[in-house]
Amino acid sequence: MQTKENIDKIFDYLNELYPNPKCELQYKTPFQLLIAVILSAQCTDKRVNEITPLLFEKYPTAIKLANASIEDVENIIRPLGFFRNKAKSIVSCSKQLIEKFDGEVPNDVDKLQELSGVGRKTANVVTAEVYGANNIGVDTHIFRVSHRLDLSDGATPLQVEMDLKEQFIGRKMNVDHYLLVLFGRYHCKAIKPNCENCKLQSICKYYKEKLVEKGK
Numbered sequence: 001m002q003t004k005e006n007i008d009k010i011f012d013y014l015n016e017l018y019p020n021p022k023c024e025l026q027y028k029t030p031f032q033l034l035i036a037v038i039l040s041a042q043c044t045d046k047r048v049n050e051i052t053p054l055l056f057e058k059y060p061t062a063i064k065l066a067n068a069s070i071e072d073v074e075n076i077i078r079p080l081g082f083f084r085n086k087a088k089s090i091v092s093c094s095k096q097l098i099e100k101f102d103g104e105v106p107n108d109v110d111k112l113q114e115l116s117g118v119g120r121k122t123a124n125v126v127t128a129e130v131y132g133a134n135n136i137g138v139d140t141h142i143f144r145v146s147h148r149l150d151l152s153d154g155a156t157p158l159q160v161e162m163d164l165k166e167q168f169i170g171r172k173m174n175v176d177h178y179l180l181v182l183f184g185r186y187h188c189k190a191i192k193p194n195c196e197n198c199k200l201q202s203i204c205k206y207y208k209e210k211l212v213e214k215g216k
């Protein structure tokens with residue numbers, strides 16, 4: 001775990017790198033964001049953005065997607081991988097959204113997880129982005145960065161989320177979430193993190209361990 005001083009240092013730097021952090025998925029409505037986040041599993045936001053314009057042109061609302069043929073949806077989202085499961089999930093999710101929540105995306109992490117294809121990360125991301133909820137969705141980037149920066153040693157995304165929430169009290173986690181994602185995506189990458197040009201070397205657990213390994 002890091003001290004409050006170090007957490008401030010981390011976010012000062014991340015704000016310097018990404019002064020205007022925001023969701024990189026393109027969407028026009030909460031429903032479209034929910035679908036885009038489901039589709040982004042095991043896939044990049046860039047690839048999702050390449051297929052959602054056609055998907056949302058044909059099926060812009062929950063009611064339209066709920067009545068779509070699975071085959072047609074599969075054909076549209078085929079380039080994403082796992083397209084059969086994803087097509088089934090987003091059509092079922094749309095049906096459940098209408099049946100349970102009158103087609104509205106609920107501002108409730110537990111209720112959202114009742115929908116097909118929606119896990120805790122997706123529910124956290126959607127509520128934070130759409131409603132400004134103080135939630136943090138732990139994806140692969142946040143999981144990795146949190147361990148490297150000694151913000152958590154949790155073995156699961158849920159444990160990491162709990163550790164972050166404990167340390168980020170008083171912060172805007174819906175914004176912190178994007179800063180950490182962008183940092184993991186473009187700077188502290190899984191392979192070859194840009195440590196040479198990183199201002200967090202002095203407080204980074206991963207960097208210090210690498211120095212010890214090299215005997216410096």
Ligand code: SF4
Nearest residue numbers: 188193195198204207
């Ligand atoms: S020093 Fe390297 S591993 Fe540590 S936060 Fe910076 S880029 Fe990531």
